[in-house]
Amino acid sequence: MSQEYDENGLNAERLLEDEMLFSKEVVGDDDDLMLVDCLLREALSKKS
Amino acid sequence: MNLNLKKLSDNELLSVYLSGNEVAVSVLVSRHRRRIFDYINMMVKDRDLADDIFQETLIRVLRFVSEGRYTENGKFLSWVLRIAHNQVIDHFRQKKQQNNISEGEAGYDLLNNKDLAESTVEDQMVARQIETDVRKLVEQLPPEQREVVMMRYYMGMSFKEIAAETDVSINTALGRMRYALINMRKLIEEKQLILN
Numbered sequence: 001m002s003q004e005y006d007e008n009g010l011n012a013e014r015l016l017e018d019e020m021l022f023s024k025e026v027v028g029d030d031d032d033l034m035l036v037d038c039l040l041r042e043a044l045s046k047k048s
Numbered sequence: 049m050n051l052n053l054k055k056l057s058d059n060e061l062l063s064v065y066l067s068g069n070e071v072a073v074s075v076l077v078s079r080h081r082r083r084i085f086d087y088i089n090m091m092v093k094d095r096d097l098a099d100d101i102f103q104e105t106l107i108r109v110l111r112f113v114s115e116g117r118y119t120e121n122g123k124f125l126s127w128v129l130r131i132a133h134n135q136v137i138d139h140f141r142q143k144k145q146q147n148n149i150s151e152g153e154a155g156y157d158l159l160n161n162k163d164l165a166e167s168t169v170e171d172q173m174v175a176r177q178i179e180t181d182v183r184k185l186v187e188q189l190p191p192e193q194r195e196v197v198m199m200r201y202y203m204g205m206s207f208k209e210i211a212a213e214t215d216v217s218i219n220t221a222l223g224r225m226r227y228a229l230i231n232m233r234k235l236i237e238e239k240q241l242i243l244n
Contacts, residue, residue: 015126016083018206019133023090025222026229031140033229034091038137040232042175043182044201 054079058124062113077106080125084132091136101139105132185235193228196221 027033053061053075064072084105089098108131112118118127186197195214199205207225211218 014206015129016087018208019087019129020090021207021218021222022225025219026226027091028226029093030230031143032233033226034137034140035144036229036232036236038134039178039182039236040186040197040201040229043179044186044198045204 062118062124066113073110076124080128083125084128087129088132088136091133092139097139101132101135105135108135181239182232185232185239188235189228189231193224193231196224197228200225 022037027037053064053072056064056072056075058076058079061072061076065076081102085098085102088101088105089095092098092101105128109118109128112131118124186194189197192214196210199210199213200207205213207218207221211221214221216224
């Protein structure tokens with residue numbers, strides 16, 4: 001990991017690693033699941 | 049000049065860019081290019097397409113920065129990755145719309161709703177209704193799938209954290225998420241959600 005941009009810290013690295021896992025192991029070749037993922041993000045991410 | 053720029057943080061580079069030095073953006077792009085591109089390519093599995101989406105992402109990022117819409121200090125890469133993710137989602141929506149043009153005539157197809165990506169004020173009521181419906185569908189998932197969905201989307205936990213919290217392997221957590229999404233799609237299709 002580059003030391004040049006500590007401000008992004010581990011959060012960005014973790015996000016990237018996690019999204020890679022999600023893309024590879026959860027979505028796979030099923031494009032529709034990306035859209036379901038998007039719906040869930042939009043519906044559930046607001047902590048209202 | 050460039051050597052000095054390379055030592056600056058992302059936010060410092062953005063400030064330099066906003067003060068009129070466009071070289072700062074080149075440094076910023078070059079710093080994160082591989083991560084952003086790999087992320088997009090992992091999702092679309094097509095290098096040419098990934099390159100197109102990467103360019104679109106950059107254009108959007110620069111526009112947002114110029115408009116003062118980047119406010120997440122210290123989380124630049126995370127912010128860019130979310131924009132890249134949305135660009136990829138737009139691509140899949142457009143692709144699906146092209147494949148199913150006639151289906152939209154029957155009503156409001158959740159999976160084809162491109163407006164969700166670029167919500168305007170007039171879409172907000174519809175968007176709220178969609179959110180309510182999606183939450184109701186989540187409640188119909190089997191408990192272990194509902195749990196992983198809520199942990200990821202509502203609580204913002206990573207799969208590693210979810211696996212640790214639920215005392216299962218990371219592969220099990222990922223598998224539950226996959227089945228949750230497949231079941232959600234099935235429910236959306238079964239319910240034929242028509243919202244207008």
